[in-house]
Structures are given as C-alpha cells and as structure tokens.
Amino acid sequence: MFIRHLTQLIISLFQKTPLGKSNRKQTEGYRCVALPDYALVVGIITIIFALAIFVLSLVLKAPWWVSAIWPVFSLLGFYLIIAWNNVKILYNDERIIEKTFLGKENHFSYEEFVSFEEKAQPNVIKYYTANGRILKVDQSMPDAIYLDISIKAQYKKLHINKNIPVKKS
Numbered sequence: 001m002f003i004r005h006l007t008q009l010i011i012s013l014f015q016k017t018p019l020g021k022s023n024r025k026q027t028e029g030y031r032c033v034a035l036p037d038y039a040l041v042v043g044i045i046t047i048i049f050a051l052a053i054f055v056l057s058l059v060l061k062a063p064w065w066v067s068a069i070w071p072v073f074s075l076l077g078f079y080l081i082i083a084w085n086n087v088k089i090l091y092n093d094e095r096i097i098e099k100t101f102l103g104k105e106n107h108f109s110y111e112e113f114v115s116f117e118e119k120a121q122p123n124v125i126k127y128y129t130a131n132g133r134i135l136k137v138d139q140s141m142p143d144a145i146y147l148d149i150s151i152k153a154q155y156k157k158l159h160i161n162k163n164i165p166v167k168k169s
Contacts, residue, residue, distance in 0.1 A: 010041050030097070033137070033144050034088035043080030050074035089137065091147055093154070098135060108135055110154035115167040127151060128167060 054070035083101055090097040096108040112129040125148060127135040137144050155164040 010044060030090040030092050031143070031146065031150075032088055032090055033141050033147050035084045036142050037084075039080050039084040043077040043084065046077030046080065047074045048077075050077065089135075089147060091150060093150075096135065096147075096151075106133070106135075108133070110151065111158060113151060113155055113164065115165045116151075117167040126167075 050070045050073040054067060054074070057067045057070065086099055086101055086103050088099050090099070094109065096110075098106040098108070100106070108127075108129065112131070112133070113127050113135075114130050115128045117126045117128070123139040125137045125139060127137070129135070137147055139145065139148070152164055156162065
C-alpha cells in the first residue's frame, strides 16, 4: 500500500514539471499509445538508488571499480525516462505517427498497410506496408489494443469488408 501511494506521489510530482507534461501531451485530434507511467517511476528510483550507492561507496572508500559501476546503472534510469518521454504512437482516422526513442517520427497512412503478423515476438504485432516499412505495436503498452482495432477497422473500410491478411512467417 505504501509503495502504491509513493508511486502515485512521484508520478503526480513529475507530471507537473515540463518534462512530465510532454509524455501525455497529444496533438489535437490524435489518440496516444505510450509507455506506462511506471517506466518513469522505475527510472527515477534507479537513478536515486544508483547515485546513493555511488556516494556511499565514495564515503566508505571502496575500490575505484566499485565506484565506477554505479553511475553506469544510473544511466539505465535515464534511458527509461527518455523512453517514457519519447516513445509513443499517435493515431487518428487518417494517419499514424510513430515516435521513436531518439525522437524520429515515422508517418503511416492506413492505405499503406498490406498485412500483419501477431506472433513475431511476444506481445508485439507487426504491421507491414506495401513499401516494406514495419509498424511494431507492443501490446503491453496501455491503449495499444485500440490502435490494433483502429488499423483493422480502417483496412476493412478501405477494402470493402475484407480483413487484413495475416503474414505467414
């Protein structure tokens, strides 16, 4: 119970900062599929824990290699926070915008999709386009099922009630 309340407190405090507001900020008219907020909490806890042990190892005069390991672990926390902030898929009835870890945007229209593959990786659905591009949707992300339903419904609408073909692997 304590951990749950602490997590909610950290999320609410962080979302009031400029970085925290940018994850769920949606472009007008788009729905968003993004990493869950616990990725942010785990990232913050990882940074705090790793830096605390780093300072403790310096105070206790541990060997140099012990002190050098902990800042590397804090980088994992920064990786999670950047992923939480950047990785998302925005979609509406006309297009899909995929934003990657480094902030690159990939634009897809529903007319491009020709097939999909559900069992490519656990919890990942791959949508293939006519020109060979792939949209990967991680089903463990909140609201990802609605994106899946939207793609299949738009395909059915564009192709006169035909279901999107399943790619054989």
